[in-house]
Amino acid sequence: MPVADFPIRGVMFRDLTPLMADPAALGRAVVALARPFRCAGIRQARLTGGTAAAAVERLGRLGARLAGAAFLLELPVLQGRARLAGIEVHSVLQT
Numbered sequence: 001m002p003v004a005d006f007p008i009r010g011v012m013f014r015d016l017t018p019l020m021a022d023p024a025a026l027g028r029a030v031v032a033l034a035r036p037f038r039c040a041g042i043r044q045a046r047l048t049g050g051t052a053a054a055a056v057e058r059l060g061r062l063g064a065r066l067a068g069a070a071f072l073l074e075l076p077v078l079q080g081r082a083r084l085a086g087i088e089v090h091s092v093l094q095t
Helices: 021-041 052-061 080-084
Strands: 002-004 012-014 069-074 089-094
Touching: 021 069, 021 089, 052 069, 052 089, 069 080
Parallel strands: 069 089
Antiparallel strands: 002 012
């Protein structure tokens, strides 16, 4: 459920703790994150923070071949997918 102006004015907080409190649901979400990339040899997915666009740029500079990007939660209003142009993107939840 969205909570306006938390933790500061202008921020829309979205509570994911109900998902985190249900180990089975969280496990299914992690499996769903990895599923689109199984053919690329990906066997696991990690839930990490950070800026996806910066990570993609850094991986490219290191010579990595990116199979794609998967996210537990996508916030379309932030238009983050546009910053990953040319990269296959999957999200489990959109809000």
